[in-house]
Amino acid sequence: MKSSLTVPSKLSEITLKQYRKYIKISENNTDPYFLQCKMIEIFCNLDSKSVRLLKLSSAEKVVNTINNMFEDKPRLIRTFKLDGIEYGLIPQLDDMSLGEYIDLDKNIGDWDNMIIAMNVLYRPISKRIGEKYLINDYNIETKERLIDIPIDIVLGVVFFLHNLGIELSKV
Numbered sequence: 001m002k003s004s005l006t007v008p009s010k011l012s013e014i015t016l017k018q019y020r021k022y023i024k025i026s027e028n029n030t031d032p033y034f035l036q037c038k039m040i041e042i043f044c045n046l047d048s049k050s051v052r053l054l055k056l057s058s059a060e061k062v063v064n065t066i067n068n069m070f071e072d073k074p075r076l077i078r079t080f081k082l083d084g085i086e087y088g089l090i091p092q093l094d095d096m097s098l099g100e101y102i103d104l105d106k107n108i109g110d111w112d113n114m115i116i117a118m119n120v121l122y123r124p125i126s127k128r129i130g131e132k133y134l135i136n137d138y139n140i141e142t143k144e145r146l147i148d149i150p151i152d153i154v155l156g157v158v159f160f161l162h163n164l165g166i167e168l169s170k171v
Helices: 016-027 032-043 048-052 056-071 098-107 114-121 140-146 151-170
Strands: 079-082 085-089 122-129 132-135
Touching: 016 032, 016 114, 016 151, 032 048, 032 056, 085 132, 098 114, 114 122, 114 140, 114 151
Parallel strands: none
Antiparallel strands: 079 085, 085 122, 122 132
16 A cells, blocks of 8 residues: 655644654654654654655655755744634733743743743734734633644744844843
8 A cells, every 4th residue: 555645845834743743752862764754754644654665765855855944044924824713923022921921931942832832922813903913812721722833933933032032132
């Protein structure tokens, strides 16, 4: 039986759930061949037996394609749709509550809990007028709804906050 191989062509086709799974595996393993197999298995949604049956040249192309996607500088994405719900980035970072700030600061660098940080930063849009919008109040209990957030959105906002921190530290 042949399996079909669907290789993501852009980061928006990889979810936070997939990325977290790969990061967790890569933290405890250093074998490059094992990691390549896991990369293809996780990001291409292929079972491990089918991955091992791929031609070496095909597997190398897939791994290179995926690695090259992660080398691009991510851009900040302010709004997106997921499961039919439109989400927006918190409009004013300065208006964050203490609880929001603590949850964001504590979890933004931890891939196991990145979903909590994304839940602080991105929430369903409750009202929109042109480019301006209001978002729902923060609710830690709804964090799992963002498990399938595209990784380009996650990396974009992490990169943005990192650069913002550098700029603010210069002042």
